[in-house]
Structure formats: C-alpha cells, structure tokens
Amino acid sequence: MNGEAHSAIDRPQFASLLESMSNGAIAVDSDRTVVYANRGALGMLGQRREAVVGQAVSGAFRVFFERAQSRTAADRLARFEHFYDGNWYIIQVFPLLGADGLSETPYTIVTATDISERKKREFEFLEIAAGLEEATRIAEMGTFKVLWGSLAIQWSPHAYIIHGVRPETYHPGGGNYAELVHPEDRGFVTRAGRELVEGKPVANLQYRIVRPDGVVRWMRMDGRILFDSSGAGYASFGTIQDITDAKQREHELQELLKRNAILYEALEASPIGVAVLTAEESGLSMLYVNAAFERLTQHNSYSLNVDGLRALVADGDRDQWQSIADYLTRSEPGSFDASCRRRDGTVFPARIELAPVRDYPGREATAFVVNLRDMTSDRERAAALLQSQKMEALGQLSGGVAHEINNLLQPVIALSDLGGDVLGKDTEKARKYFEVIGGSGRKAREVVRQVLTFARRDTPQLSAQDVVPLVADAVNLAAKGLPPQLDVKTDIRLTEARAVISATQVSQVMLNLLRNASDAMKGQGVVTVTLNEETVVDGAPKLAGLKPGRWIKLTVQDTGCGMDRDTLSRVFEPFFTTKPVGKGTGLGLSVVYSIVAGWGGTISLDSEVDRGTTAVIYIPLHS
Amino acid sequence: MAHILLVEDSPEVSMSVREILNSAGHTVEDAGTGKQALTKLKAGTFDLIVSDIWMPEMDGIAFLKEVRGSGNKIPVVVISGGAPNAPLTYTAPLASTFGANVVLYKPFEKGELLKAVSSVL
Numbered sequence: 115m116n117g118e119a120h121s122a123i124d125r126p127q128f129a130s131l132l133e134s135m136s137n138g139a140i141a142v143d144s145d146r147t148v149v150y151a152n153r154g155a156l157g158m159l160g161q162r163r164e165a166v167v168g169q170a171v172s173g174a175f176r177v178f179f180e181r182a183q184s185r186t187a188a189d190r191l192a193r194f195e196h197f198y199d200g201n202w203y204i205i206q207v208f209p210l211l212g213a214d215g216l217s218e219t220p221y222t223i224v225t226a227t228d229i230s231e232r233k234k235r236e237f238e239f240l241e242i243a244a245g246l247e248e249a250t251r252i253a254e255m256g257t258f259k260v261l262w263g264s265l266a267i268q269w270s271p272h273a274y275i276i277h278g279v280r281p282e283t284y285h286p287g288g289g290n291y292a293e294l295v296h297p298e299d300r301g302f303v304t305r306a307g308r309e310l311v312e313g314k315p316v317a318n319l320q321y322r323i324v325r326p327d328g329v330v331r332w333m334r335m336d337g338r339i340l341f342d343s344s345g346a347g348y349a350s351f352g353t354i355q356d357i358t359d360a361k362q363r364e365h366e367l368q369e370l371l372k373r374n375a376i377l378y379e380a381l382e383a384s385p386i387g388v389a390v391l392t393a394e395e396s397g398l399s400m401l402y403v404n405a406a407f408e409r410l411t412q413h414n415s416y417s418l419n420v421d422g423l424r425a426l427v428a429d430g431d432r433d434q435w436q437s438i439a440d441y442l443t444r445s446e447p448g449s450f451d452a453s454c455r456r457r458d459g460t461v462f463p464a465r466i467e468l469a470p471v472r473d474y475p476g477r478e479a480t481a482f483v484v485n486l487r488d489m490t491s492d493r494e495r496a497a498a499l500l501q502s503q504k505m506e507a508l509g510q511l512s513g514g515v516a517h518e519i520n521n522l523l524q525p526v527i528a529l530s531d532l533g534g535d536v537l538g539k540d541t542e543k544a545r546k547y548f549e550v551i552g553g554s555g556r557k558a559r560e561v562v563r564q565v566l567t568f569a570r571r572d573t574p575q576l577s578a579q580d581v582v583p584l585v586a587d588a589v590n591l592a593a594k595g596l597p598p599q600l601d602v603k604t605d606i607r608l609t610e611a612r613a614v615i616s617a618t619q620v621s622q623v624m625l626n627l628l629r630n631a632s633d634a635m636k637g638q639g640v641v642t643v644t645l646n647e648e649t650v651v652d653g654a655p656k657l658a659g660l661k662p663g664r665w666i667k668l669t670v671q672d673t674g675c676g677m678d679r680d681t682l683s684r685v686f687e688p689f690f691t692t693k694p695v696g697k698g699t700g701l702g703l704s705v706v707y708s709i710v711a712g713w714g715g716t717i718s719l720d721s722e723v724d725r726g727t728t729a730v731i732y733i734p735l736h737s
Numbered sequence: 738m739a740h741i742l743l744v745e746d747s748p749e750v751s752m753s754v755r756e757i758l759n760s761a762g763h764t765v766e767d768a769g770t771g772k773q774a775l776t777k778l779k780a781g782t783f784d785l786i787v788s789d790i791w792m793p794e795m796d797g798i799a800f801l802k803e804v805r806g807s808g809n810k811i812p813v814v815v816i817s818g819g820a821p822n823a824p825l826t827y828t829a830p831l832a833s834t835f836g837a838n839v840v841l842y843k844p845f846e847k848g849e850l851l852k853a854v855s856s857v858l
Contacts, residue, residue, distance in 0.1 A: 516818070517791055517818040518818075520818035520842070520843040520844055521747045521749070521750050521818045521843060522749070523843065523844035524747075524749070524750045524753055524754070524818070524843045524844040524845070525749040525750060525752065525753035526844065527844040527845070527846060528753035528754065528756065528757055528844070528845075528846075528847055528850075529753050529756065531757075531846060531847040531848075532753075532756050532757065532760060532847065535760065547756075550749055550752060550753070553749070554749055598791070598792070598793050598794070598796065
C-alpha cells in the first residue's frame with residue numbers, strides 16, 4: 115500500500131505532533147489511508163496501532179472524516195459536535211501544513227475529543243433549568259437577582275407576571291419596586307431590600323402588593339447572598355412567591371376552625387341532648403354525643419358505639435324504640451316519646467327527635483341528628499297545670515253544681531215537711547212525695563260523684579272506651595256551666611268508636627273547648643260539636659301529620675271572634691291568654707293539648723278573624 | 738187565698754213548691770220558662786208570681802225586666818238556686834234591682850215560702 119510509504123517517511127514527525135495532543139487524533143493521506151494514530155485514537159478505536167496504520171480510515175474516525183467532508187467549504191474547518199456510539203465528541207478536521215506553515219501537504223488531521231461527561235452535565239443543567247422554570251410557574255414564583263455593584267435588578271419572566279407588570283414597561287430597579295408594594299407594608303419591605311444588598315438574607319418576608327390594575331396580592335420574599343470564587347458577596351438572589359391563594363385558604367381555614375369551635379361549644383352547651391350518628395355500611399355509628407346527652411344517659415360516644423341507641427331502650431317501651439329504629443332505617447324524620455334507660459338502669463321519660471342529614475335532597479341519609487330531651491320536668495309541669503286547671507274548672511263548675519244540688523234539695527226538704535203533714539192521712543200522696551225525695555237524693559248523689567271524679571288528683575288511667583257516649587255526656591256536663599243562650603249542637607255520625615282515653619279527660623277537653631267557644635261568642639250563638647271517623651291512607655297527602663290508619667275526628671266549631679295568625683301561633687303556650695285579667699288562666703288549650711297528646715292524638719286550630727274558630731282533634735281509633 | 742203563677746223549669750222543684758202553696762190553699766199555674774210565663778201572664782189574672790232565675794230560653798231576670806218594663810206591679814217572689822256562673826250572693830241584689838219583692842234561696846222550708854208569700858200579698 116502507498117500509505118505504508120508515507121508513514122515510513124513521516125512517522126517521527128506525526129508521532130511527535132499527534133502524541134502531543136490530549137485527544138484522539140489520526141493523520142490520513144489523500145487516499146484516506148491512516149498514516150498515524152495516537153494513543154487516544156487507538157483507545158477510542160479499541161485497536162492496536164498495527165491494525166490501524168496503513169489501513170483505510172475506519173470506525174469512528176471514518177464517520178468523523180466523512181461528516182467533515184460533507185460540510186460546506188466554509189464550515190469544513192470549524193469544530194463540530196458529533197454523537198457516535200453513545201458518546202459525544204468534538205470533531206476538528208484540518209489539513210496539515212508544511213514546516214513553513216504555509217505549504218500544503220497531502221495529509222489531513224482528524225481529532226476527536228470525548229465530551230460526553232460535559233454534555234451530560236449540560237443536559238442535566240438544561241433539565242434542571244426547565245424544571246425550575248416549570249416549578250416557579252406552578253408555584254406562582256418569580257426569581258430576582260440584585261448586583262450590588264450597579265444595583266441592577268434582574269427579574270425572571272414569572273416575576274413580572276405575578277406582579278401584573280410587563281418587562282417592556284416596567285423596571286424593578288431604582289426604587290420602583292416600593293411603589294408596587296402596598297403602602298402599609300412599604301416600610302418594612304424597603305428596609306428588607308436595603309438589608310439584602312448589605313449582605314443580610316431575608317426569609318419568609320410576607321407583604322402585600324397593589325398591582326397596576328388595583329388588585330391586591332400577598333407575596334412572600336426569600337433572598338440569599340451570592341459569593342464569588344474569592345468568597346466575597348457580590349449579589350443577592352431570591353424568590354418572590356404569590357401566596358394570595360394560600361393566605362386566603364389560611365384565612366378560610368382559620369374561619370372554619372373558629373366556626374367549628376363555636377358550633378362545637380354551642381352543641382356542648384345545649385341543654386338538649388344531641389347525638390350524631392353516621393350511616394356506615396355496617397350500620398349506624400355514633401360519631402358524637404354532646405354533654406347533655408352524656409348527662410341524660412350517663413353514656414359517652416364510646417360506650418354508645420358498642421350498642422348504639424339500643425343501649426337506651428327501656429324494657430317496657432320496646433315497641434316505641436322499634437318504631438324509632440324503623441324511622442332510622444327509612445331515613446325519615448320523626449318525634450317520639452319513649453322511656454329511656456340510663457346506663458345505671460334507671461329510666462326516664464324522653465322525647466326523641468330524629469333528623470336525617472343528607473348530602474343532597476332526596477339522597478339516602480348519610481347521618482342522623484338525634485335530639486334527646488328529658489320530659490320528666492315537662493310532664494310534672496303538665497300534671498301541675500292539669501291540676502290547677504282542674505281547680506279552676508272546679509270553681510267554675512261549683513256554681514253550676516250548687517245550682518243543681520240546691521234544686522235537688524228543694525223537693526227533699528219541702529216534701530219531707532209536707533210528707534210529715536200527710537202521713538197516715540193520704541198514704542198515696544205520701545208515697546209520691548217519698549218517691550220524689552228518693553229520686554232527688556239519688557240525683558244529688560250522682561252530681562256529687564261527678565264532681566269528685568272531676569276533682570280527683572291522681573293521673574287518669576287510660577283505657578279503651580267508646581268515645582261516643584263520653585263526648586255526648588261531656589258536652590252535656592260542660593253545657594251546664596255555660597250561658598243558656600249558648601246553643602251547643604252535636605253532630606255525632608258514629609255509633610261506636612273506641613279509643614284509649616279517660617272519661618274525665620274527655621270531659622275536661624270538651625269543657626275547655628266549649629268555654630273558649632263561649633267566650634269567643636260572648637256567651638251566645640251556636641257551637642257545633644261533631645264526631646266522625648277518617649282514614650289516612652299510606653302515600654296520600656298526610657293529614658295534619660297523621661300516620662296512616664283510622665282516626666276519630668272530633669271538632670268543636672264556633673262562630674265567634676276568631677283569632678289572628680299571631681294569636682293562633684301561641685294558643686297552646688301555657689299561660690297565654692287573650693282574656694281580660696282574672697278571666698282566663700291561659701291554661702285551657704295547653705291542658706287540652708297535653709291530654710290529646712297523651713292519647714296519641716293531635717289537635718289543631720283553624721281560625722279566621724270575625725268568622726270563628728274550629729278545633730280539630732284526631733284520636734287514634736282503637737281496633 | 739191567691740192565684741199564683743209559678744215559673745220553674747225543674748219538675749221536682751215545681752212540684753214541691755206547688756204542693757207547699759196548695760197546702761196553704763193557694764191555686765197555682767205552672768210555667769217552665771220565662772217566655773211561657775209571659776204568655777200566661779197576659780192570658781190570665783194572677784195575684785202573685787213565684788219565679789226561678791236560672792232557666793232556659795228566658796231566665797228569671799229577663800222575665801222580671803219584661804214584667805216590670807210593662808208597668809205590671811204584681812208582687813214577685815224569686816226563688817234562686819244560685820247562678821252557675823256567678824256567686825250565690827250576687828242573685829239577691831240583682832233580683833231586687835229588677836223588681837223582686839222577696840228573694841228566697843233554695844232549698845227553703847215550707848214555712849219560709851209561705852211567710853214570704855203572705856208578706857207580699
């Protein structure tokens with residue numbers, strides 16, 4: 115090969131030249147035969163010199179050489195980067211000049227420097243830079259740099275964006291920044307800026323800016339010092355972050371926490387027992403009970419969690435608790451009077467109200483609020499009211515009773531006198547006198563019995579009785595205490611209707627309602643008492659909140675002065691009265707209410723001013 | 738002997754009062770209410786009225802007002818069992834105000850009524 119000839123001639127010259135190069139280098143002659151390869155080139159090719167020299171250029175160097183030849187004439191001598199077989203190289207291809215430095219030789223030198231490590235770092239840096247840019251964008255963060263010598267300030271693009279300014283029209287240097295800062299925060303921000311260029315870092319400096327469009331935003335600035343290679347500080351570098359959203363969230367969170375705390379305290383302070391049950395897949399779980407609930411039941415949420423509301427079921431009242439459970443299952447609101455068992459086994463009368471909590475209307479309840487009230491005091495109070503109402507009614511009735519008895523005693527006394535006169539002379543007449551005397555005596559005895567029944571102190575025993583004769587009798591008894599000009603008409607459309615009631619209470623209910631009617635009509639006019647039956651069908655619009663079933667409907671309708679809305683809304687309140695001082699106790703309707711409620715019934719009033727009032731009572735029909 | 742109009746709604750009271758008056762030789766005509774009594778008063782001639790107060794339709798006080806309002810000066814003895822909605826003591830002044838000559842409270846003795854009747858005849 116002719117390459118062999120060249121190499122023989124020039125070898126020492128090539129060797130001294132190429133071995134002095136730290137990179138890989140080869141020399142090729144005009145027909146591409148390698149005339150010399152230095153150690154670096156052999157390392158890159160992984161071959162011994164004998165296998166390379168004298169051979170056509172091959173491997174990496176052949177690629178580099180051809181790549182250089184393909185470049186334009188102007189670029190042919192320029193260094194270029196080339197990626198080959200997993201590594202980055204800087205390639206330079208140049209003609210070898212003669213010893214005079216001007217004359218051409220037939221040789222070309224190809225050098226390749228492995229820059230893979232540098233390239234790798236460069237890419238890493240680019241990656242970091244890109245990541246940083248992305249991160250600052252996501253974090254609503256801009257960066258700044260202040261050169262201490264010139265006090266020149268450089269902002270990253272995002273620093274402009276978060277301040278609502280544009281690099282074309284705004285420059286942060288020369289005290290301009292202070293104008294962006296909220297006037298109230300300007301002092302300490304300016305001070306921190308001055309300290310930063312004096313070499314003092316800032317950390318977590320929070321302040322407000324007012325953007326040119328007037329929007330106020332919260333910023334956070336962090337800054338540190340940049341040092342040169344000699345260890346001297348020359349610049350400040352830092353970040354400015356828009357933390358408005360975080361501030362807002364922080365504020366909202368604070369408000370939420372404050373509100374939660376208030377709600378919690380309010381629940382804890384409530385005199386009503388409150389428990390919150392959550393609906394889990396496994397059933398209802400006790401989430402919370404307030405202090406009143408714990409006090410009333412002697413339980414806490416932990417001890418209740420084991421058994422749930424079952425822990426409160428009193429043995430004697432299982433049916434009522436079963437209906438509570440049914441309501442919970444159906445996610446329905448409801449109000450129940452049930453006996454409630456404390457943890458120590460004692461029992462108290464309770465009112466339990468259920469309110470389902472739904473995420474959206476119509477959805478299954480996700481939780482229940484259970485209100486628990488101890489009705490002991492209410493019941494005792496109702497009993498006292500009942501008694502005082504009885505006493506009042508008794509006073510009212512006593513006039514009527516006295517009238518009755520006086521009339522009955524009249525023949526007893528008169529005929530006793532006359533009987534003595536005619537005795538033995540006219541036995542037929544005497545017999546008649548004594549018949550009347552006996553009859554009057556028996557009637558007087560009955561009157562006295564009624565009064566005593568009415569005045570009995572003990573709680574009436576409820577039993578299943580026919581309401582029809584009781585209402586008729588009660589109307590007659592009550593009418594005795596009413597002005598004679600008051601016409602009480604009865605319209606009883608039932609032959610028999612049994613309900614769990616007490617005769618005494620029926621009397622009292624009728625007396626109170628009729629007396630109110632009489633007062634509303636100033637003692638004259640027509641009051642109509644009706645008695646019939648209504649059936650509430652499941653699914654039908656609920657009548658006065660009644661459960662499906664058969665109900666006895668008792669109404670007392672007057673044509674009196676009626677009531678306005680305000681009055682109507684308060685009539686069942688104890689001691690609420692529209693009557694003049696000394697004329698009414700304000701107990702009448704509240705007593706009626708408590709009695710009817712005790713029967714499991716309801717009472718409502720319809721009234722219109724100057725047209726009259728109708729009291730409607732529903733009593734569950736006992737089948 | 739007098740002809741007496743007895744106004745009383747209770748049959749037992751009416752019977753016993755009539756027997757007392759009959760026993761003293763008086764004749765008695767019965768009326769169950771104030772209205773009936775007014776009709777009978779117009780139709781006949783009476784020496785005396787004995788009247789209850791608390792009666793249906795027209796009570797004794799209203800009846801008394803009618804009688805006196807028409808200028809009739811006939812003696813009236815009121816017999817009262819007390820009004821159911823007013824204290825017993827209220828009846829006497831009320832009846833006197835409207836022209837009752839005597840007020841008697843039930844239950845009274847035979848002698849008390851006869852004494853009252855003779856005092857006004």
